[in-house]
Amino acid sequence: MATEEGTPTFATRYPEEASVVRRAFLVAFVALGIGALAGIIQALHRTNILRLIPSADYYTVLTLHGVLLVIVFTIFFLVGVFQWAITRSLDRSPPNITFTKTWLALMSLGSLLTGAAIISGVISEVDASADVLFTFYAPLQAHPLFYAGLAVFLVGTWLAGVDWFRTWLGWRREHPDERIPLQAFMVLTTMIMWYIATIGVAVSVLFFLLPWSLGFIDQVNPLLTRTLFWFFGHPVVYFWLLPAYLLWYTVMPKIAGGRLFSDPLARVVFVLFVLLSTPVGIHHQYMDPGIAQGFKFIAMTNTMFLLLPSLLTAFTVVASIEHGARQRGGTGLLGWLRALPWRDPAFTGMALAGLMFAAGGFSGMVNAGMNINYLVHNTLWVPGHFHLTVGTAVALTFMAGTYWLWPQLTNRRLYSRPIALAQVVLWFGGMALMSNAMHVAGLFGIPRRTAEPQYQGFEFATTFGGVSELNIQLALGGTLLFVSTLLFLSNLALSLAQPTRSGLGQRLPAALSGPEDSPRVLDNLALWSGIAVVLVVLAYALPLGSIIADSGLLGPGGAAYPAALTPDSLAGLQAAVADPVVRALEVVA
Numbered sequence: 001m002a003t004e005e006g007t008p009t010f011a012t013r014y015p016e017e018a019s020v021v022r023r024a025f026l027v028a029f030v031a032l033g034i035g036a037l038a039g040i041i042q043a044l045h046r047t048n049i050l051r052l053i054p055s056a057d058y059y060t061v062l063t064l065h066g067v068l069l070v071i072v073f074t075i076f077f078l079v080g081v082f083q084w085a086i087t088r089s090l091d092r093s094p095p096n097i098t099f100t101k102t103w104l105a106l107m108s109l110g111s112l113l114t115g116a117a118i119i120s121g122v123i124s125e126v127d128a129s130a131d132v133l134f135t136f137y138a139p140l141q142a143h144p145l146f147y148a149g150l151a152v153f154l155v156g157t158w159l160a161g162v163d164w165f166r167t168w169l170g171w172r173r174e175h176p177d178e179r180i181p182l183q184a185f186m187v188l189t190t191m192i193m194w195y196i197a198t199i200g201v202a203v204s205v206l207f208f209l210l211p212w213s214l215g216f217i218d219q220v221n222p223l224l225t226r227t228l229f230w231f232f233g234h235p236v237v238y239f240w241l242l243p244a245y246l247l248w249y250t251v252m253p254k255i256a257g258g259r260l261f262s263d264p265l266a267r268v269v270f271v272l273f274v275l276l277s278t279p280v281g282i283h284h285q286y287m288d289p290g291i292a293q294g295f296k297f298i299a300m301t302n303t304m305f306l307l308l309p310s311l312l313t314a315f316t317v318v319a320s321i322e323h324g325a326r327q328r329g330g331t332g333l334l335g336w337l338r339a340l341p342w343r344d345p346a347f348t349g350m351a352l353a354g355l356m357f358a359a360g361g362f363s364g365m366v367n368a369g370m371n372i373n374y375l376v377h378n379t380l381w382v383p384g385h386f387h388l389t390v391g392t393a394v395a396l397t398f399m400a401g402t403y404w405l406w407p408q409l410t411n412r413r414l415y416s417r418p419i420a421l422a423q424v425v426l427w428f429g430g431m432a433l434m435s436n437a438m439h440v441a442g443l444f445g446i447p448r449r450t451a452e453p454q455y456q457g458f459e460f461a462t463t464f465g466g467v468s469e470l471n472i473q474l475a476l477g478g479t480l481l482f483v484s485t486l487l488f489l490s491n492l493a494l495s496l497a498q499p500t501r502s503g504l505g506q507r508l509p510a511a512l513s514g515p516e517d518s519p520r521v522l523d524n525l526a527l528w529s530g531i532a533v534v535l536v537v538l539a540y541a542l543p544l545g546s547i548i549a550d551s552g553l554l555g556p557g558g559a560a561y562p563a564a565l566t567p568d569s570l571a572g573l574q575a576a577v578a579d580p581v582v583r584a585l586e587v588v589a
């Protein structure tokens with residue numbers, strides 16, 4: 001990595017902020033380590049190769065794996081990167097660093113409570129468990145500690161957003177006419193999306209799941225908690241993805257030796273995610289009875305629009321990298337690919353992550369199609385899909401990004417770049433095997449979330465072999481992934497013992513087409529938030545209304561036949577929702 005001597009690092013310029021980022025990363029990486037251990041246990045268990053736990057504990061391990069990886073690892077890494085990005089791009093400290101440390105502490109406390117509730121599931125002396133998976137809707141019920149921890153964690157993330165908005169407002173006062181710097185723009189738009197998305201899960205946890213697990217109410221409406229979960233459960237995938245996009249747009253071109261192709265296009269992409277992320281969650285409920293087919297169809301159409309920002313990203317990022325390669329002397333139609341810094345683990349990791357994301361995009365299209373979804377729903381295909389997206393596009397980008405960021409956060413060089421390079425390649429290979437096996441197994445109807453899917457005595461005709469071949473592929477891939485995780489963690493641990501030195505700072509170059517080329521309206525955050533809220537109301541008011549009208553706020557759940565909006569149910573909806581609102585308005589007036 002070429003160092004620009006004399007450039008102070010982030011750690012030198014902002015020591016306190018750098019320490020917050022390091023602590024956030026520390027929690028993220030501990031979660032990654034434990035989560036990966038759970039992952040290899042599952043992979044070997046369900047393929048019947050090595051059984052370290054009783055099958056009865058499979059759900060506990062699976063919950064631990066899901067929650068630690070897609071909630072703790074991803075979101076702690078995100079708050080670290082965002083704290084770095086907002087401080088760096090606005091070039092100012094948060095208004096009050098104690099507040100910054102407080103939200104990080106709240107998030108950590110929440111994760112500890114939730115983690116303790118899950119782990120209790122394997123300790124028979126403790127009467128607590130939370131085997132509810134990371135999709136924690138009813139009818140599965142967890143110990144109250146699980147939901148309480150989630151609530152504390154959520155509040156922590158909300159305060160983090162408050163912190164970043166306040167930093168921006170302070171900057172705005174001093175720079176009234178400037179465009180929001182790109183990284184700050186990305187942080188703020190992502191947080192707007194997060195505030196909208198978390199409404200669903202906050203309502204579900206605070207008003208239904210927590211009171212229910214505490215025994216204050218006897219039952220909840222499972223369909224309602226599912227719908228509220230997926231209201232959040234789809235946009236959360238963009239919450240994982242957007243920090244990876246931030247790194248792809250702002251750091252990767254620099255590592256490739258060039259500059260971002262278009263800053264305006266990057267802004268458009270983030271605005272599109274604010275608008276389109278939330279009104280699609282019902283695409284996780286195509287198989288749910290109790291939701292009218294029409295609502296599912298609308299969700300499907302909205303989902304297809306989400307392809308647009310991802311395709312724009314592919315175009316912009318590849319163009320930026322090609323620009324970098326040509327700066328480095330690359331020529332020809334494809335010959336420039338050779339001029340890229342493939343020996344740099346940060347670059348190669350992110351490039352391989354992007355490649356996997358393209359594959360994940362294709363299997364995501366399959367999931368999104370209402371009719372094809374019926375084939376793959378709840379099969380191993382689905383984990384196959386999201387190990388490409390969050391498990392690789394996001395996780396591998398985070399690891400690769402760490403290789404670039406770490407020296408600037410610690411003033412120490414990375415212990416070994418060759419090991420880092422091997423690590424990212426190993427992840428790519430391991431995931432190619434594991435997720436390929438999962439996709440194929442899913443097409444044969446092999447279920448997910450099952451400790452005992454042996455299918456002994458059944459011979460499936462696959463292209464290359466039977467189920468046993470798929471099992472070996474899955475277990476081998478999982479093992480490579482676990483080894484890759486160990487390499488990542490030990491490389492970082494050894495880096496801590498490196499001598500400190502100066503001059504490790506890296507500047508991020510301006511975009512080829514800068515913010516001045518984009519219309520000012522793109523920076524109007526209030527406008528985009530307003531439109532996003534309207535879209536969410538349009539997409540969710542009727543489905544939520546009809547669920548409540550059909551089976552009540554605390555009803556036993558929807559009927560097990562396809563629902564539709566009928567004059568009767570509309571009348572019920574009016575009674576359930578409109579009347580109290582009208583009465584409340586009369587009181588106010």
Ligand code: HEM
Binds near residue numbers: 035479
């Ligand atoms: C060492 C690397 C990993 C291995 C060996 C591994 C293995 C597995 C396996 C075998 C399953 C399917 C279990 C089943 O349905 O029965 C699974 C599920 C899952 N994995 Fe991973 N995984 C790894 C890394 C990751 C990463 C990095 C993420 C996300 C950042 C992730 C997120 C998930 C999620 C969300 C589930 C679904 C949990 C559920 O169904 O509730 N995994 N993993």
Ligand SMILES: [Cu+2]
Binds near residue numbers: 233234237281283284
């Ligand atoms: Cu989704």
